[in-house]
Each structure stands twice: as C-alpha cells, then as structure tokens.
Amino acid sequence: MLIAAYAIGARDAFVYVRAEYPLAIVRLEKALADARKAGILGQSVLGSGFACDIRIKAGAGAFVCGEETALIESLEGSRGMPRLKPPFPAEKGYLNKPSNINNVETFANVAWIILNGGAKFAAMGTENSKGTKVFALTGKIRRGGLVEIPMGLTLREVIFGIGGGIRDGKRFKAVQMGGPSGGCIPESLLDTRIDYKELGATGAIMGSGGMVVMDETTCMVNMAKFFLDFTARESCGKCVHCRIGTRRLHEILTRITEGRGKEGDVELLEELCRGIKDGALCGLGQTAPNPVLTTIRYFRDEYDAHICERRCPAGECAALRKFWIDPAKCKGCGACARKCPVKAISGEPRSPYAIDSAKCIGCGSCEGACKFGAVSRV
Amino acid sequence: METFPLPASIGRVCPHPCERKCRRGKVESPISIAALKAFAADETRRRGEFAAAPAIAEPALAGKRVSIVGGGPAGLTCAYQLARRGAKVKVYDQMPEMGGMLRYGIPEYRLPKAVLKAETDLIASMGVEFVNGFKIGRDAKLADLRRECDALVVANGAWRSSPMRIPGEDLEGVLGGIDFLREKPRLDGRTVAVVGGGNTAMDACRTAVRLGAKAVYVVYRRTRAEMPAEEIEIVEAEEEGVSFKFLRNPVEIAAADGRVAAMKLQVMKLGEPDEKGRRRPVPVEGEFEELKLDTVIMAIGQKNDPAGFEQLVATDRGTIAADSAYRAAFKDEAPGLAPVFACGDAVNRGAGIAIQAIAQAKETAESIAAHFAGRAFESGLGTISARDPERIDFSVYEKKPRETAAVRPAAERRADFGEVSKGLTAEQAQAEASRCLKCGCHDYQDCKLIRYAKALKTDVLRLRGEFHPAELETKLVSIERNQRKCIACNLCVRVCEEQAKKGLIGLVGRGFTTVIRPEFRDPAAVAGCAECRLCVDACPTGALRLLAK
Numbered sequence: 001m002l003i004a005a006y007a008i009g010a011r012d013a014f015v016y017v018r019a020e021y022p023l024a025i026v027r028l029e030k031a032l033a034d035a036r037k038a039g040i041l042g043q044s045v046l047g048s049g050f051a052c053d054i055r056i057k058a059g060a061g062a063f064v065c066g067e068e069t070a071l072i073e074s075l076e077g078s079r080g081m082p083r084l085k086p087p088f089p090a091e092k093g094y095l096n097k098p099s100n101i102n103n104v105e106t107f108a109n110v111a112w113i114i115l116n117g118g119a120k121f122a123a124m125g126t127e128n129s130k131g132t133k134v135f136a137l138t139g140k141i142r143r144g145g146l147v148e149i150p151m152g153l154t155l156r157e158v159i160f161g162i163g164g165g166i167r168d169g170k171r172f173k174a175v176q177m178g179g180p181s182g183g184c185i186p187e188s189l190l191d192t193r194i195d196y197k198e199l200g201a202t203g204a205i206m207g208s209g210g211m212v213v214m215d216e217t218t219c220m221v222n223m224a225k226f227f228l229d230f231t232a233r234e235s236c237g238k239c240v241h242c243r244i245g246t247r248r249l250h251e252i253l254t255r256i257t258e259g260r261g262k263e264g265d266v267e268l269l270e271e272l273c274r275g276i277k278d279g280a281l282c283g284l285g286q287t288a289p290n291p292v293l294t295t296i297r298y299f300r301d302e303y304d305a306h307i308c309e310r311r312c313p314a315g316e317c318a319a320l321r322k323f324w325i326d327p328a329k330c331k332g333c334g335a336c337a338r339k340c341p342v343k344a345i346s347g348e349p350r351s352p353y354a355i356d357s358a359k360c361i362g363c364g365s366c367e368g369a370c371k372f373g374a375v376s377r378v
Numbered sequence: 379m380e381t382f383p384l385p386a387s388i389g390r391v392c393p394h395p396c397e398r399k400c401r402r403g404k405v406e407s408p409i410s411i412a413a414l415k416a417f418a419a420d421e422t423r424r425r426g427e428f429a430a431a432p433a434i435a436e437p438a439l440a441g442k443r444v445s446i447v448g449g450g451p452a453g454l455t456c457a458y459q460l461a462r463r464g465a466k467v468k469v470y471d472q473m474p475e476m477g478g479m480l481r482y483g484i485p486e487y488r489l490p491k492a493v494l495k496a497e498t499d500l501i502a503s504m505g506v507e508f509v510n511g512f513k514i515g516r517d518a519k520l521a522d523l524r525r526e527c528d529a530l531v532v533a534n535g536a537w538r539s540s541p542m543r544i545p546g547e548d549l550e551g552v553l554g555g556i557d558f559l560r561e562k563p564r565l566d567g568r569t570v571a572v573v574g575g576g577n578t579a580m581d582a583c584r585t586a587v588r589l590g591a592k593a594v595y596v597v598y599r600r601t602r603a604e605m606p607a608e609e610i611e612i613v614e615a616e617e618e619g620v621s622f623k624f625l626r627n628p629v630e631i632a633a634a635d636g637r638v639a640a641m642k643l644q645v646m647k648l649g650e651p652d653e654k655g656r657r658r659p660v661p662v663e664g665e666f667e668e669l670k671l672d673t674v675i676m677a678i679g680q681k682n683d684p685a686g687f688e689q690l691v692a693t694d695r696g697t698i699a700a701d702s703a704y705r706a707a708f709k710d711e712a713p714g715l716a717p718v719f720a721c722g723d724a725v726n727r728g729a730g731i732a733i734q735a736i737a738q739a740k741e742t743a744e745s746i747a748a749h750f751a752g753r754a755f756e757s758g759l760g761t762i763s764a765r766d767p768e769r770i771d772f773s774v775y776e777k778k779p780r781e782t783a784a785v786r787p788a789a790e791r792r793a794d795f796g797e798v799s800k801g802l803t804a805e806q807a808q809a810e811a812s813r814c815l816k817c818g819c820h821d822y823q824d825c826k827l828i829r830y831a832k833a834l835k836t837d838v839l840r841l842r843g844e845f846h847p848a849e850l851e852t853k854l855v856s857i858e859r860n861q862r863k864c865i866a867c868n869l870c871v872r873v874c875e876e877q878a879k880k881g882l883i884g885l886v887g888r889g890f891t892t893v894i895r896p897e898f899r900d901p902a903a904v905a906g907c908a909e910c911r912l913c914v915d916a917c918p919t920g921a922l923r924l925l926a927k
Contacts, residue, residue: 079885237866237892247890251843
C-alpha cells in the first residue's frame, strides 16, 4: 500500500475491514502501530520526507461495500451504495479526489513482484492470468482451507489433488466458484484451467476466490436459492433491477423448491436474470444472477424434475421429500414416531411402524431418529 | 371544473353510475357523489366564485379555430376544454338556446333553466362564440363549416324518438318522448300512457302530471325490477300519482274520429334471461288488454338524425362512426379540409347518459390538441390492477347514514315545475363528504409509473410477488407519506439533500425492505422541514402528498 501511495503521491491510505472480523482488526492495528514505531509510516516515511499514514475503517458489514464506489461512500460516512460510473475512482474517488483502490491480495502481489521481479511472477500461470491466486476451498471436501496456487492448475487438480476429493465417499457434483455471485461448474468441466478467461467462459468468475465443493446430495436449485437469498438480502436497494429482481428470483426459486413451480418458470428466471445483468448499477447486481444462470445451464434437468415431476433428484428439498420405513429393518421402537413433528408416523410397539405420506412434511427427523437404518428416502 | 363545465347541471340530472362503484357502498351506502357535485357548484356560484379551471398551457391551441356542431353536454364540454387551451371556438346549435338535451330534454323540475344558463354563460364568457338557430343541411352544409375552421367537431346528439313500429303510431295524439318534453303541450283533462321504462319515460310521465293530465300510465313490458330508470325517479313518479302497468306491451293504437282513443296491450311474462342477465319478456298467448286513453307518449329510445350529415361514414346502427381518437371520416374525402371529430349521443353506440357524452367530449378536445401538436392521441390512463373490493375489510369503518337532499311534498310539486329536490344543506354536504374513504390515488393523473408502464407496454402483473412490507402511512410535518405507493426511487431523499440542502430523510433498511424515513427513524429529525414541497413535486407516484392545512 505504501508503495502504491508513494507511486501516486497519496498521503492518506485506508484499510477497509468488516467490523465482524475483530481478530483481523486487532492484528492490523498492531501491524500499523509497529510500522509507525519503526518509522515506516508517518510524517517522514523512513526519513525520506514522504508523509503517509494508513488508517483502519471498520465497515458495518454490507456485502455491497466490497464494490469500490460503495466502499468509498462508506468511507466517507455515507450509506454504502454504489455510485454511477464514470467517473471512476481513479478520476473522482474518496472525497472526489483521484483514488487508487485495490484488494489486499493485489497489494500483496505487488510487494512480491518488486522483491522477486516481474519475470519470475509472469513465469507462473497462463497466457491470460499470471502469478498465483488464493482460494478458500470449502464444502464437501476432505481437506478444506485457504490455498494459494499458481494460475493454470485445473479445478480437478485443486479439488481432488490438494483438497483430497469428496468427503464420505460421495460423488462430486459441482463447484461454486467466486463467492455468492459466482457460478457453478459441473463435473464435465473439471478440467477447466484456473484462468480468468477460461473460468469466465463457463459462466463462473474468479471473484473472491471462493471454491465451494458440492456432492450428489446437494440440490442445485436449492443451492441457487441459497445464494439468491444472500444477494437479495445484501442488495443495497439503490437500483430497481437488483432490489426487486433478486427478490423475484428468490421467490420463484422458493416456489420451485417447494413443489409449486410452474411451466415457464425456468424461462422466466432466465429473462429476469438477463434483465438484472443488463440493468443493475454495480457488480453485485450484475453478477447476482450467475448462480441461477449456471445451474440452469448445467443442471436444467434438476429444475425440470422439480417443476414437472415435483421431485428433488438430490433429495434435499424438504417439501419434495418423502420417507418410508422398511418393515424388514424396523424393530418397532417408536423413536421415529416420537420425533415426528406432525404425527405422521403410527404403529404398535414391537411391530413395524408406517409413515402417512399425506401428513409427512419431509423434514427428515425420523431418518435421524432411527438407530436401525430402517427409514430411507423414497 | 377541471373535467367539465356543467357540474351544477350534471350533479342534478346524472344517474351517477359512479355511485355504484363507490367503495363506501361496501360499508353501508355510497357517497352521494352527484348531490355533492351539485352542492359544490351551487355553493361556489352563491359565493360568486364560479369560474373556469386554469388555462392549459401545453399544448396550447392559440390561433386555432374549432367549430362545433351541437351545443349540448358534449359540444359545450368540448368547447370549454378547447377554450382552456386558447382555441377560438364557435358552437352551432339548431335550438334558440344552448344546453341541448339538458335544456330541452330534462324537465325544469329536475334542472332549473337558470342553473344551466349560469353554466353556459361561463363558457360564453371564455370567448366561445354561440350561434343558435343554426341547422346543418338547412343553413349550411357540413363541408362549408369545414372550410371556416381548423377542426370540426360533430356533437349533434340523438334528437329523434325511436318508433314502436305498431299500427296507429302515426295518429294524432301519439308523441315522441323527447318531442313531448321539448314542446310541453298542455294535457288538461287528458288520459296519457307513456310507453317505456327508462329515465325519459319517467321524465315524460311526471311532466304529463304537471301539464294537467287527468290520469297518467306508464306501460312497460317487463316488471318494475327490470326498469332501467333510476329507483328514485320511479318512487317520485308513484308519489305524484303515476300508475304503472307492468308486463304490458302495446301492439296497436286504435282511433276514433281520427285521433287516439285506445291502446291494445299484449300481456307479457318474464322468460329466460338474455345475454345481459335481464329476463326477456315473452307474450302470453292470446291475452290482451285495452287501455282507454287519448294521448300516447313513446319513450322507448332515441336516435340521431342523419339529415345533413350524410357525408360522414356511419355505423350499421345509423350513428356516426368515430375511431378511438374520435375522428370521423368523410365518404368522399377532399384534401385540404379541416379534420372532423365526433362525440356524444350521435356517435358509435348511440344515445347514452350525459356524463358519457361529456367524457367523450373531454377526450375529443384532448385528441384535437394532440392532433395539432402532431402527437398520437391516447385515451385515458386506465388502471393496471385494481384491488378486488370483495377482499378489502370494510368492517373497520364506522357506519354513518348517507345524506340525501330533502324533496318537496308530492302534492305540492306535482302542480308546478319548481325543482323537486331542495339540494343538500351545508351541514349535510359536510357530513356526506366526511364519509368518503379517500380510496382513490390523489396522484393518479400525474403518476409517472403508470404512464411509463403504459408507454412501454409492461405487463406489470406478470412478475407479481411479495409486496413492499412498508407501513401504511406516516406523517411528516405537513407531508403525508404512503409507503405502500413508494417505489424507493430515492428522488425525495436526493431532492431534500441536494436542492433543499436539508437532508432530513434517508433510506432505512437494505434492499427490498428499504423504506424512506427521517434519519434514525427519529421524528424530531424532521423538525427542520421548511415545507418547501420539493419532495412532493419530485415523487413520481403518489406516495407523498401535502396535507391540507
């Protein structure tokens, strides 16, 4: 940051951290205090006469403040809402002054490049994407966590190599790349290289570097609903497309996962997604439809199963799940009947119990209650 | 006065279909909209404040000459709306005075001529030129009028009584309903039958009573329940001594000494409902009745007179064909002549009630303005969706009785043509007005949202979903905010901050649930509001409104 400030002649620098990450703030504060003590920050940086200080701004936690102009608004003490671009922050940013705004990861790379040379950085990665990238590998993966990898590895190498594959011997289904507004990549595209251009072609994005791995028990419609729930909540409300559009997407997805989907819903979703992508003011809205669009693109059959057959292939959507008790395995203990919140299970002790499917709400409590594995999904 | 120049007249005579739609009717009974209109008009006239609504600047028609054929409700309304736009208007009428059917069809006891005169005088005072005693075909050809103006409006009404098509209807003593109402011949000692069940029939029978008739019958082929006339008119006619003969249909009028002596009536019964749900009368085979009388008034409908207007393209009903922009077409169109517009009873579906003709006339004036401005005319905004009144809970409203105007006693009023209704008193009018649920949107005419939705042909309901969860109303000094109409466009917030330099209101909450509120939801935060109204003006829907002081 200091190097960037020196390069453009900036006196003031900020680190914007969410207030929900107190540990990060404590550590950053210590680092800044240490730097000041060492004369790296202050009125005369390293005795050069160049003055620069870095302050911490604790954000109130709005997702949209990751968008550069919304972040600037928040820094200025205003409500975190994006500004119309242009003017870009490089022309008019913080307090309408030219500003440079970058991700921590980018600044971190700058220091490394200066220390080791551009050629060495460029030696890593692909034609379009150089260097390394940090990913948060999570989900149904054996070994999750933060990983820094050179650009150009394939997704398969990261997930099955570094991550060790899927937990509990389940089958890989998809990976959500780039955070809540990223896209879903199916197994058939696992050999895609991690590269801005190649990832973009799949409909996903590099984004924040999120990499959520899903197995066969994840319903892709429900997954899209989950992410839209997040983006709809985090929409700042400034532009109509994002404010109302994400809400409507979420409503339609909810309808589908609850077995109330209608013919034409998928087309309606696609049309809305296009409208939001074209009309939204900032990156949040422009990318919010990605989970919906990519799941429709790669898992259209799951949407159709929900809408036409009222069936959730992954068995995740509660409203579409039904359970039955295998009489051969049931010992008649009655544990499931006691757990059932809607009293859908009946029977006599020591003889097999049965589920009334008309009453069953698919919550799955019985499955968890059974010690003999007699309850299973239909 | 914004809509039409005849509120005192219409308030008295209108069968007020609006009251059937009034939502107060779901509480107990609708607001007396017509009576209130008459009261407001009379009261402003009494105070000497009766005046035209402000001129319309955009689009202005200064220097444009418009001639109007017909000085009835349609012609006068059109003249008024065009004069407000600065046009030079000339109204031609065949009768000695303006007012059309309001003057020559509506009896004095319902609409005193002086009331109507005050309203036509106002139109004249705006510079509209009245030419009376002028009949197209006799005094000039329609084509001649087209040469003297930039646009011509035909609003000549429906002045011919429909015939019954039965033997004997040409006899002396058989009159058309509207002809009778216009000429008002004395009927001393006569026995009169009025045929028909509409408002014209009621006007005719009650007028016949006042003209000295010994006995007055109303002959109608269905029962009282199916009568199209207003209930109050039927009741008041009964009070005045009119006898009703229901389920009787005239089949022949018999003569003695060359004039009417009796009418043969077919006895009817009600059969299957027709497409409108009204039960169709069917004859009872072989059952007849004879009514001794000397005068028959046919009030079964009225038609337009095409004489002088033959060059205009007609509908298969014989009325003038006008398109959705009220343009009429000449059969042999010559280039360079003024365009012809047509509205009112003479057009398309034919005779209706005055307020329908007035509504058409207002739109005709807008269409003419659009024509001169080189724009396409679009009829009213309409609605995008309406809440089903059946699903609104009206039980929260306290029931209050509907105020109705007092009427003179029947014995007194049947002897003269003095006004039957005494009109609402000031106390009654206030009580009645306070019953209003204010269910309409005050900003409907200026709503940008509905205009955009219409212009862009948006199917708003296709993506209907959860509603904005905002509270119904909050008061903000003198400004009322209806959050349910708010689209969170943020214009009021911006205008308050950037133009008024106050920044008193802001957005609270995120995304879909965003509402506009004083900073920190603190009512004290708006104490600095100077009531500059910039936010009210900026609001594109009707979410903000200035409260009356």
